[in-house]
Amino acid sequence: MMIDELSFAFSLVVSGLSIGLMYSLIALGFVLVYKATDAINFAQGEFVMLAGFVAAGVAAVEGMPILAAIIAAVAVMVLFSFALERVVLRPLLGRPIVAVIMATIGLGAILRGLPPLTVGGQTQSLSLPIGDEPFVIGPAVLPPIQVVGVIVSLLFLGAFTWFFLKSRMGVAMRAVADNQQVAMAMGINVQRYFALAWAMAGIVSALGGVIWGSMLGVDTHLALVGLKVFPVVILGGLDSIVGAVIGGLIVGVVESIAAGYLDPFVGGGTKDFAPYVLMIVMLMFKPYGLFGQRRIERV
Amino acid sequence: MGFSMLTINNIEVVYDKVILVLKGVSLNVAKGTITTLLGANGAGKTTTLKAISGVLRTERGEVTKGSIQLGDRRIDGMRPFDVTYLGIAQVFEGRRVFEHLTTEENLIAGGHVLREKGTVREGIERVYAYFPRLKERRNQQSGYLSGGEQQMLAIGRALMSRPTVMLLDEPSLGLAPMLVEEIFGIVHKLVADEKLSVLLVEQNAAMALEVAEHGYVMENGRIVLEGSAASLRENSDIREFYLGLNEVGSRKSYRDVKHYKRRKRWLS
Ligand SMILES: Nc1ncnc2c1ncn2[C@@H]1O[C@H](COP(=O)(O)OP(=O)(O)OP(=O)(O)O)[C@@H](O)[C@H]1O
Ligand SMILES: [Mg+2]
Numbered sequence: 001m002m003i004d005e006l007s008f009a010f011s012l013v014v015s016g017l018s019i020g021l022m023y024s025l026i027a028l029g030f031v032l033v034y035k036a037t038d039a040i041n042f043a044q045g046e047f048v049m050l051a052g053f054v055a056a057g058v059a060a061v062e063g064m065p066i067l068a069a070i071i072a073a074v075a076v077m078v079l080f081s082f083a084l085e086r087v088v089l090r091p092l093l094g095r096p097i098v099a100v101i102m103a104t105i106g107l108g109a110i111l112r113g114l115p116p117l118t119v120g121g122q123t124q125s126l127s128l129p130i131g132d133e134p135f136v137i138g139p140a141v142l143p144p145i146q147v148v149g150v151i152v153s154l155l156f157l158g159a160f161t162w163f164f165l166k167s168r169m170g171v172a173m174r175a176v177a178d179n180q181q182v183a184m185a186m187g188i189n190v191q192r193y194f195a196l197a198w199a200m201a202g203i204v205s206a207l208g209g210v211i212w213g214s215m216l217g218v219d220t221h222l223a224l225v226g227l228k229v230f231p232v233v234i235l236g237g238l239d240s241i242v243g244a245v246i247g248g249l250i251v252g253v254v255e256s257i258a259a260g261y262l263d264p265f266v267g268g269g270t271k272d273f274a275p276y277v278l279m280i281v282m283l284m285f286k287p288y289g290l291f292g293q294r295r296i297e298r299v
Numbered sequence: 300m301g302f303s304m305l306t307i308n309n310i311e312v313v314y315d316k317v318i319l320v321l322k323g324v325s326l327n328v329a330k331g332t333i334t335t336l337l338g339a340n341g342a343g344k345t346t347t348l349k350a351i352s353g354v355l356r357t358e359r360g361e362v363t364k365g366s367i368q369l370g371d372r373r374i375d376g377m378r379p380f381d382v383t384y385l386g387i388a389q390v391f392e393g394r395r396v397f398e399h400l401t402t403e404e405n406l407i408a409g410g411h412v413l414r415e416k417g418t419v420r421e422g423i424e425r426v427y428a429y430f431p432r433l434k435e436r437r438n439q440q441s442g443y444l445s446g447g448e449q450q451m452l453a454i455g456r457a458l459m460s461r462p463t464v465m466l467l468d469e470p471s472l473g474l475a476p477m478l479v480e481e482i483f484g485i486v487h488k489l490v491a492d493e494k495l496s497v498l499l500v501e502q503n504a505a506m507a508l509e510v511a512e513h514g515y516v517m518e519n520g521r522i523v524l525e526g527s528a529a530s531l532r533e534n535s536d537i538r539e540f541y542l543g544l545n546e547v548g549s550r551k552s553y554r555d556v557k558h559y560k561r562r563k564r565w566l567s
Contacts, residue, residue: 168407168416171400175408178397181357185391187383187412187460293399 007139012260013253014140020252021153026208027232027244028160029201035177035239036197039089039100043108044205045226050111051077051209052218056124066129073206081202085195112220123217126210149211156207157245160200164241173197177239224272231275235282237292246290251275303327304496305351305387305464310365310375312343312350314358320346322520323365326498327513328464333490333497335507335528337537338517344500345392347517348466351498352389353379369464384412388462392469392500394449396456398442402433405441405452409459419459426455429485447478454486464496465489471503479503483510508532 030044041047051073059069088107092099115121128145135142142150164170175183176193184190205226209218212225232251236243258274282289305328312321321343328334338344349355350362356379367375374382397405406426410419427434430451436444441452450470457465467486471479487510489495501507508514508528516524516537524534531537 168411168419171404171407172411174400174404175397175411178399179395181354182391182395182397183408184357184379185352185354185383185389186409186456187380188408189380 008260009257010138011140012256014137015142015146016253016256017249018142018146018150018252019256020249021157022149022208022211022248023228023232023251024245024248025153025156025204026226027229027236027248028157028241029204030229030233031236031239031241031244032160032164032173032197033201034233036173037085037089037194038097040097040104040238041201042101042104043111044201044229045223046108046111047077047081047202047205048208048212048226049115049218049220049222050080051206052126052213052222053115053119053124053209055206055210055213056126056218057119059126060124069126070206070210073210074203077202077206077209078199079202081198081205082195085198090191090194108223112223115220121219123219126213126218128210128214143215145211145215149215152207152211156204161241169196228275231279233289234279235289237289239293240289240291243289243291251278254278302330304330304370305498306368307347307351308366308368310350310367311363312346312355312360313363314360316359316361320360320520321350324517324520324522325365326515326522326525328496328498329513330496331490331494332512333486333499333510335499335501335511335514336517337501337504337507337514340502342517343520344517345468348389348468348498348500350375351382351466352387353377353382354389380412383460383462386461386463387466388457388460388464389466390453390457390468390470393472394446394453396441396444396449396452398440400441401438402441402444402448402452403437405456406433406459409456412460422459422461426458429458429489430455447474447482450474450478450482451485454482458489458493462495464498467497467499469500469502471501471506479506486510504537508537 026044026048030041033039033041054076055069055073058064058072059066084107088103089100092103128148130144130148133144135144135147162170164173172183172188173193173196175186176188176190180190208226209222212222216222216225228251232247233244234247235250236245236247255271255274259271262270262274307324307326309323309325310321311319311323313319324343324347326334326336326347336344336347346355346360349358349360351367351374353374355361362375365375366373369385369387372385374385374387377385397408400408403423406423407419410422413419413422427437432448433451433455436448441449444452454467454470470482470486474482483506486497486499490497499507499511508531511528514526514528514531515522516531524531524536526534
């Protein structure tokens, strides 16, 4: 009995961590944009959804390899992010931050309205050719798509972290985040780094769209999954890379445990509100999150 | 005066389309020398430097008249990062290090225009040779360095792009006299070793006129006095107004200086 309890908890934690890593990845895209350009992207969830639709649309074409669908999703999302930065957000530079927030909220609503208008409201399927042999870790059983999610997340989190912390371009991007005017005087083309940050957000959205799309099916609900970045980044700190990773893991585990223990009593849905409860508690006690930066006060 | 490295020709600068701040400023920085630009608060010194480096544009400022030349190349209106590529580096007033980056990362960012990674490494070692204290603090977050160390870092960071002209904005601000002397000594050495030409903005006129060859005095957006550093040091107005000395060379009391300010401005 005791053992059963423990292995149940263990499998909830493992499943939570694997989902959480995906949250971390999407949150990283959000954090990069916020750090480098000061823009808060409230359409991050819809980015994930859009990527899912693009991938599903391309994959539905007869004889199209799945790789083409993934590449298409990444390409569309990168271009879309570029265009967004260039056309919508650049003119808002120097305006109150709320202008950018409203613009991205509006964009999110438009994006959510698009699929019913164009391809219809039904759920589309997107399946990666990875079989359905579950992956067993002790008492925990992971569906193969979650294993793919873990691998992709680790790969990209690692690559982005290296880029940000170790590469010259990463240092330049952090310099832009720190002080745009001074960065410019160092010869850094600030606009180009804005575009780069958005491109990265586009890439992680595409990966999220493909993986969650094949996990859950592609419809407007994907936007809700993408929206989980908010509890993640509030928990970890809006501008912290480490925070994005830790926050993602915490949110993944919390929602998995909440769903595992509470859903039987309340009839489901815990998963979608537990992270937000956590977020609000966090805001009350630690508004900068676990790893968020405060301005350094000494001069 | 030798070959003019940097030439400002009768520029006007306007902020927000209406606020006229520089009203026809001309000055030269001769190659391999330190030229100083002196003036009271709000005279327009920083604005002059920002006009040269191009960051003026980020503050909705604009050069509306006149020209700025690096050698014989016209640079007014260029984007700031292009100006940096051409060899001008600005050290900002108040240091403005990238405070969340480490000392060494600040230097790496400063070397952004360098193509090869090897040259960045070389540059960093060169900066450490001039400022050994930075090497000791290389992995420390720069926001927590002392004021003097931050000033050294700001100068070192500007050196990273291998500039031919350095714009130095009030490096003595808020630093103890000993430290000011040390930093000015290093700047002097840089000019000799690296064939750098420096435009030095200062409120500390005594220090500035000691290291500079030539100087300008700015008031209210105009140059009101110009000459060799030696002649400016001897100028009675400078002595009274900026150095606080009277004819016999002793320090005037604060009240005398105040009285003097009220009685006479440079332009009246
Ligand atoms: N971005 C801006 N927009 C509008 N006016 C500005 C701006 N920056 C500076 N000014 C104005 O231009 C004038 C000159 O400012 P500037 O900073 O060039 O003076 P300064 O000589 O460097 O003074 P200080 O010695 O105090 O640094 C001031 O009256 C200032 O208010
Ligand atoms: Mg100034």
